[in-house]
Amino acid sequence: xxxxxxxxxxxxxxxxxxxxxGRGEGQPLLAVTDLQVNYGGIAAVKGISFAVEAGETxxxxxxxxxxxxxxxxxxxxxxxxxxxxxxxxxxxxxxPPHALVQRGFSLVPEGRGVFARMSVTENLxxxxxxxxxxxxxxxxxxxxxxxxxxxxxxxxxxxxxxxGEQQMLAIARALMGRPRLLLLDEPSMGLAPLxxxxxxxxxxxxxxxxxxxxxxxxxxxxxxxxxxxAYVMESGTITLADTAxxxxxxxxxxxxxxxx
Amino acid sequence: xxxxxxxxxxxxxxGVALAILPFVIGMGFGNAWMRMLDFALLYIMLAxxxxxxxxxxxxxxxxxxxxxxxxxxxxxxxxxxxxxxxxPLWAILPLGALVAGMFGMLLGAPTLRLRGDYLxxxxxxxxxxxxxxxxxxxxxxxxxxxxxxxxxxxPLAKNIEIFGYxxxxxxxxxxxxxALALLIVVVTMRLEKSRLGRAWVAIREDEIAAKACGIxxxxxxxxxxxxxxxxxxxxxxxxxxxxxxxxxxxxxxxxSIMVLCMVxxxxxGNIPGVILGAVVLTVLPELFRQxxxxxxxxxxxxxxxxxxxxxxxxxxxxxxxVMRFRPMGLxxxxxxxxxxxxAAEEGVTS
Numbered sequence: 276x277x278x279x280x281x282x283x284x285x286x287x288x289x290x291x292x293x294x295x296x297g298r299g300e301g302q303p304l305l306a307v308t309d310l311q312v313n314y315g316g317i318a319a320v321k322g323i324s325f326a327v328e329a330g331e332t333x334x335x336x337x338x339x340x341x342x343x344x345x346x347x348x349x350x351x352x353x354x355x356x357x358x359x360x361x362x363x364x365x366x367x368x369x370x371p372p373h374a375l376v377q378r379g380f381s382l383v384p385e386g387r388g389v390f391a392r393m394s395v396t397e398n399l400x401x402x403x404x405x406x407x408x409x410x411x412x413x414x415x416x417x418x419x420x421x422x423x424x425x426x427x428x429x430x431x432x433x434x435x436x437x438x439g440e441q442q443m444l445a446i447a448r449a450l451m452g453r454p455r456l457l458l459l460d461e462p463s464m465g466l467a468p469l470x471x472x473x474x475x476x477x478x479x480x481x482x483x484x485x486x487x488x489x490x491x492x493x494x495x496x497x498x499x500x501x502x503x504x505a506y507v508m509e510s511g512t513i514t515l516a517d518t519a520x521x522x523x524x525x526x527x528x529x530x531x532x533x534x535x
Numbered sequence: 536x537x538x539x540x541x542x543x544x545x546x547x548x549x550g551v552a553l554a555i556l557p558f559v560i561g562m563g564f565g566n567a568w569m570r571m572l573d574f575a576l577l578y579i580m581l582a583x584x585x586x587x588x589x590x591x592x593x594x595x596x597x598x599x600x601x602x603x604x605x606x607x608x609x610x611x612x613x614x615x616x617x618x619x620x621x622x623p624l625w626a627i628l629p630l631g632a633l634v635a636g637m638f639g640m641l642l643g644a645p646t647l648r649l650r651g652d653y654l655x656x657x658x659x660x661x662x663x664x665x666x667x668x669x670x671x672x673x674x675x676x677x678x679x680x681x682x683x684x685x686x687x688x689x690p691l692a693k694n695i696e697i698f699g700y701x702x703x704x705x706x707x708x709x710x711x712x713x714a715l716a717l718l719i720v721v722v723t724m725r726l727e728k729s730r731l732g733r734a735w736v737a738i739r740e741d742e743i744a745a746k747a748c749g750i751x752x753x754x755x756x757x758x759x760x761x762x763x764x765x766x767x768x769x770x771x772x773x774x775x776x777x778x779x780x781x782x783x784x785x786x787x788x789x790x791s792i793m794v795l796c797m798v799x800x801x802x803x804g805n806i807p808g809v810i811l812g813a814v815v816l817t818v819l820p821e822l823f824r825q826x827x828x829x830x831x832x833x834x835x836x837x838x839x840x841x842x843x844x845x846x847x848x849x850x851x852x853x854x855x856x857v858m859r860f861r862p863m864g865l866x867x868x869x870x871x872x873x874x875x876x877x878a879a880e881e882g883v884t885s
Contacts, residue, residue: 351746353743373751393736
């Protein structure tokens with residue numbers, strides 16, 4: 276059941292998929308400079324800057340309404356935004372949302388967003404919608420090895436799964452796109468503590484395979500335990516940026532987000 | 536092997552049944568019923584076209600009849616004394632499908648961000664705009680001949696004689712309609728199982744997740760509108776040639792609702808269900824119209840209610856009954872059925 280056990284997902288890297296980016300050495304995989312997003316006249320994100328290196332896990336923590344989800348949506352090109360967004364050396368603003376997956380940029384949307392009236396297997400197939408290689412079936416098998424719960428429910432409609440299983444499916448579906456950067460929006464939302472542990476075990480497993488993860492979480496302690504670096508967001512701005520260990524020890528973070 | 540043989544036998548059986556059906560109906564019940572059979576086939580094509588938009592992609596379209604109108608007027612303008620043009624059927628039908636498909640995109644493009652009720656209102660307006668245009672495009676240049684409509688359209692087929700046996704044109708038209716309806720059925724079945732078909736379902740389920748999966752939701756939605764509309768355009772062309780007369784009043788909102796009812800009543804998204812819905816809603820009202828008068832006479836000695844006005848009443852009752860007792864439609868797809876059963880189970884446990 277452990278995430279590391281059969282997780283051979285990153286072996287995919289050696290295969291001829293559209294992964295060769297024009298990224299110069301030393302540049303972060305994702306670089307955000309002065310991102311601004313307006314939501315119906317209200318400035319939800321007021322010029323934030325941050326970066327995610329290749330293979331690194333970065334958390335974006337903060338209270339409800341701080342602008343975390345808006346940030347992810349803007350990065351995924353689901354919301355119009357201003358500022359410079361560079362992913363893999365390319366300008367994200369020049370790409371439509373559907374062109375991101377094939378460049379290894381995958382979003383697991385807030386509230387999971389599984390296709391309720393499609394089976395588990397069909398959901399996984401949709402994750403590989405942009406792929407035309409012959410290894411899709413193998414990758415589905417890999418997901419089933421990684422998440423035996425999903426295998427048991429392979430033919431069940433996704434809408435009939437429990438919340439935690441749907442979250443697993445949503446992550447697995449994103450992995451089917453063979454991402455280099457995985458954006459997770461509140462993966463712990465609405466789940467029982469035991470299930471939250473399982474989901475984070477899965478996320479750590481994915482990160483251990485070299486996938487860069489940008490994790491948006493309200494559960495700050497879990498996020499900081501999982502990430503190597505983190506940014507704290509408050510009403511549309513980044514107020515703190517440090518390594519996860521330093522932030523865990525920071526009295527301000529402890530008081531505001533860790534309940535100490 | 537056995538399953539394969541069984542499948543071939545099934546297809547052959549359906550083929551034979553479709554081939555002899557007009558003779559059974561025509562000889563047994565007369566030409567009025569033959570006309571109805573032909574109309575049922577037209578509605579099957581229409582309903583299958585709307586099913587792509589509503590059933591597969593989940594985009595509620597209340598103006599679908601506009602595409603039927605476009606196809607019908609293309610045929611009427613290119614094969615009637617109105618402009619003195621007499622193009623052959625095989626040139627007009629593809630053109631009608633193409634133009635209707637373009638109109639589909641024209642409707643789709645500004646409504647891409649709309650869903651549900653909002654989309655329904657806009658499409659309803661679009662359908663009315665087309666009808667009103669047809670009504671008023673007789674001045675300054677007379678294109679559509681306005682409310683009077685276009686008469687004297689070239690027929691689809693003429694009565695012929697085979698081996699000294701006179702065959703009414705209705706039979707030839709039947710075979711033409713069956714062939715095209717089968718083509719549309721096959722295309723729809725292939726679409727349903729295709730990558731595009733899955734993308735439509737994904738968009739219906741969750742548009743943001745669909746984008747996150749790399750689906751170009753804009754193009755995929757436009758394709759749904761265009762394909763559904765092109766089927767409507769083909770059916771419209773056939774309608775014009777069949778009736779030999781078109782006028783704007785054939786393309787009102789009620790017709791749009793009628794086709795939508797066929798899709799919903801039969802089982803949204805399920806091809807056999809949609810076919811059944813189209814047949815039931817074409818044949819039943821007609822049966823009723825023919826029998827309601829004499830039945831009242833036999834039972835009460837006089838006609839209390841005009842069968843024509845009762846037709847709508849019963850139609851409404853039938854719809855309510857189906858929605859009450861079989862909300863997923865008469866023949867639902869397995870996907871929809873599972874969804875309804877799941878909803879029912881949740882209702883019990885919670």
